[in-house]
Amino acid sequence: MTLLILAMSFSLILTGCSSKESGANESGSKSKNGEKVVIDFWTFWGSETRRPIIEKIIDDFNKSQDKIEVKHTYLPWGDVWTKNLASIAAGNPADLIINDINAVGHRAKNNQNTNLAKYLKKDPAVKDRFFPELYNASLYKGDPYALPFNTDTRLLFWNKKMFKEAGLDPNTPPKTWAELEEMGKKLDVKKGNKYERIGYLPNQGIGADVWMINADGKGYWDFDANKAVINDETNVKALTWMKNYYDYYGDKTINNFKAEFGEQTADPFVAGKLAMTTDNANFFTKIRDYGEGMEFGVAPLPEMEPGTGNESWGGGFVAEIPKGAKHPDEAWEFLKYLTDVQAQEYWAVKNFDIVANKEAAEKASTSTEFTEDGKKVYSLANENMKQTLLTPTPIEAPDYINLIQPEIESVLLGKKSPKEGLDDAQKAVEELVKNNK
């Protein structure tokens, strides 16, 4: 008897759930002739600035045809990934989702997204819309499993007024690491033994990994040879340079500096405590909104030595169809729209974001909606995409960064030499790769 009641009440709960589910399915399924197919699109863009932009794009698409209706579901950053996984496992995922570009391959390997090869076969031109580096990052075993949506690239920003004060030419940024260091030190302002302003900090905004990429176009991983190259010569050189630069100011200064400008609070460059910084192209929006008319310059990252190249680093997001989505065909139609020039240009201009569509990025860089400064930064970023490396997480080494990052920190803290730290990281990652084969 007890069991019966238990069973009954539980079945009640179950029916409660399933009735909800079937309700969702009903509205989502292809209904009788002429009615629209509703597809569910998940993003983490819920902020006041981004939400209206993506919803305008969706709205435009919905109005442009009468077969598909896209419904936007906002889920908070972080939460959206776990929810996506759970819904895929439950067989009831979204039809389209915005996800990280670096793990497309991992998701493909683990049956979390849909192979788009058959769609691209029908629409082969779609492939050529994108910056090739971004499209390549969406491939797994040669097949696309996502289409790139947006990206970013690291640039050097400098404060022109401070350059003038320090007797430097405000229109000539440092070209090499040596110049960066030399000019940086000239821009320091010291009161007693406390720094009131620092010229440049090599691990502000970007880390050792980006300088390693900058040095020879390869970071921790050689994507051509598909192996870890963490302790190669240029990487050791880059980390040594960084470490020496770091030591010039010392732990205390840098720790204090870092703590004053945690992630939540103001940026030191914008606050006038730093004369040069290296950051994403859309860092410009912070200067624009909080810099109080700061005169700034922007340039590609300096190169290690003359001729080694100004390679930079970028990431980004893709849109993909989760495995098991009910309406992949309709999702593909919207995916095409989402990555086409009109939608991409709108996103680029409204968000000051580098978009994956080359033509849209090109158009955006001359957009009349941007100020002169905006155009300057955007077109440089657009140009910089040619020398921007993406670092999709190698299939064999899912959490390799977790093994490398602490070693880098140990080196910067003086607990290991750059060579030792990188050797240890290399060994640990090789071990990881061996175990994942």
Place this chain on the structure above:
Amino acid sequence: MIQMEPKILGKSDIKRNSKHSKTMVSLQRKEGLQGYLFIAPWIIGFLFFLAGPLLFSLYGSFTNYNITSSMDFIGLDNFKKMFTNDPIIWLSLRNTLYFVVVSVPLTTAGAVLLAVLLNQGVRGMRVFRTIFYLPAVLSGVGVYLLWMQLLSPSTGLVNTLLGFVGIEGPAWLTDPSWTKNALIFMKMWSVGGGMLLYLASLQGVSPSLYEAAEIDGASTFRKFFHITLPMITPVIFFDLVTSTIGAFQIFQEAYVMSESGDGGPANSLVFYNLHMWNKAFEVFDMGYAMAMSWVLFIIILVLTVFNLKLAPRWVHYEGEDQK
């Protein structure tokens, strides 16, 4: 749940009739049934949200489960990997042990001390009690963010205060040799919860014991060590066991207070549970994370059994025969 209502009504109707016709046994049965009905929400919750996942994770720990693509039985591979192939797990265990070994005695001693002080019959004791208890009520992330501000090396309140007495405070959360201590320091702030338990048990210590001791000329210290402490050992024991378990499970603090939640700088805040979380929700190696959780369970179990075995040597229960 709504559907059940008519059922219950129906039953009480029967009950009214049964007073006359049915036996007491069936009444008992019905009452038993109603009892089960009342605890049904808990039983259902337990079965489906606790026991179910628990058993699933036990099974999962022997698989390569990753939510979407695989769940193959791989025997003891996860456990083997833990012992032979994951350098971070040992580091995380060391960090966790350090935290447990330092924080548990400190917070326990702190709570006892505070309770004893408040028990001296000072004026305004209620106010102080509330003030000391307050941090225990404030919870989670908000408090951690507050402490990140307080512990900021050059503008934080803590180092500013230390500066007044001529001490140059450390870079609490950025210097790896201080990060764990910073968390322990923060934990000390919220000893109010334990304090309240001790306060209650202190007030339960019979005054006659103190009177007898005073007549014998015992000093304050002797009274404390020979009467007060032994009398509250049951509560100390309880506090010790629960806070040891709690300390082993430290996660939130490190997740919120380390840069980008990765347990930095230089892995100094990678605690066992943080590593487990990373394995589960960063790389979705669920099987491995499940295996880790069972190993932690066993570690805690062994320690708790050890604690229980050791207890008779120092825990004093009133009315119990002393050896």
